[in-house]
Amino acid sequence: MTLKPPADLKASFAYADQVMAQASKSFYQAFSLLPKDRFLAVTALYAFNRYVDDVVDEDLGANQPADIVGHLEDLADNLDRLETDQAVAPVFADLAWWPAFAWTVRTYGIEISALKAQIKGQLLDMADFKVTSLADLVYYSQHVAGSVGLMMLPILVAEGQDARDPDLRAACQDLGVGMQFTNILRDVGEDYRDRGRIYLPRDLMAQYGVDAAMISQLSQEEGADLAVPPAFAALWEDLAGHADHYYQGIFNHLPAFHPRARLPLAASALIYHGIQDAVRANGYNCLTQRNYTSKLDRLRLIKKAQTKLKGLSS
Structure with missing residues (x-):
């Protein structure tokens, strides 16, 4: 079944497409393999998530935090109107990507609760949410990243498959959580330098003898030549093991x-x-260096993905 957007939404979808193409080339290229109607829906959701993220990251310097919080809370309130076909406030309805987004939410039955969870995740960051335990980190990650998996599910699911299936929903949310854990494991130094944030659970830090002073020292440019302490590497591996768990479910549900x-x-x-x-x-240096998969590794992993997919019924 094809859910072709009406012609009068062409400009709005084109804008959403541009947002995604410019902000995330790899994500754009990967999901451009989808049928056109589903890909357009993905771009509309991407534009929403990009907007929420930018409201916090870009507007914080020009506006008072209370104003940004109020704006995001207003956005959450207006999302409810999409379910009841009530008029949305012009400040949102007039956004170039909004008509495409609204059509996508209504047509595909995107969960409003997932959209609101993304907003709440950004509000947690603004409130300097303290990650004192692994449970706190999972809670935070479910909002900022697991919510994306849940909102994407109705677009990506196969014909005849129930997007409300609890196990399938859990697998999609968990993939987002795993990716967020990876983000945190990659960006320890950057998060500290740029925002003064430490997302590593404080109880795990204490268990391994890692404290904020160590993170601060290792994250500065003058600490670039310092060897990463074994205690930090052990902490990192502990959290990486938890991340591994959250990646597994999606492969069991690919059909x-x-x-x-x-x-x-x-x-x-x-x-x-x-x-x-x-x-x-890189010797666990996620403190002063940026880590990423090389082009060769990406090609190898794409081939691995293709191998995993062999034998799946179409």
Whole structure:
């Protein structure tokens, strides 16, 4: 079944397409393998998530935090109106990507709760949410990243597959959580330098003898030549083990997705997970250096994804 957007939304979808193409080339290329109607829906959701993220990251310097919080809370309130076909406030309805987004939410039955969870995740960051335990980190990650998996599910699911299936929903949310864990394991130094944030669970830090002073010292440019302490590497590996767990479920549910969504999903999961191996190869220096999967590694992991998909029914 094709859910072709009406012609009068062409400009709005074109804008959403441009947002995604400019902000995330790899994500754009991967999901362009989808049928056109589903790909357009993905771009609309991407534009929403990009907007929420930018409201916090870009507007914080020009506006008072209370104003940004109020704006995001207003956005959450207006999302409810999409379910009841009530008029949305012009400040949102007039956004270039909004008509495409609204059509996508209504047509595909995107969970409003998932959209709101993304907003709440950004508000947690603004409130300087303290990650004192692994449970706190999972809670935070479910909002900022697991929510993306849940909102994407109705677009990526195969014909006849129930997007409300609890196990399938859990696998999609968990993939987002795993990717967020990888983000944190990759960006320890950057998060501290740029925002003064430490997302590593404080109880795990204490268990391994790692404290904020150590993170601060190792994250500065003058600490670039310092060897990463074994205690930090052990802490990192502990958290990486938890990340590994959250990546597993999606591979058990690949047959539930549209045939043309399976490779983008599997390859994206493997490539993102592969960032952790890049950190290991760099001596656990996620403090002053940026780690990423090389082009050769990405090609290898795409081939691995293709191998995993062999034998799946179409």
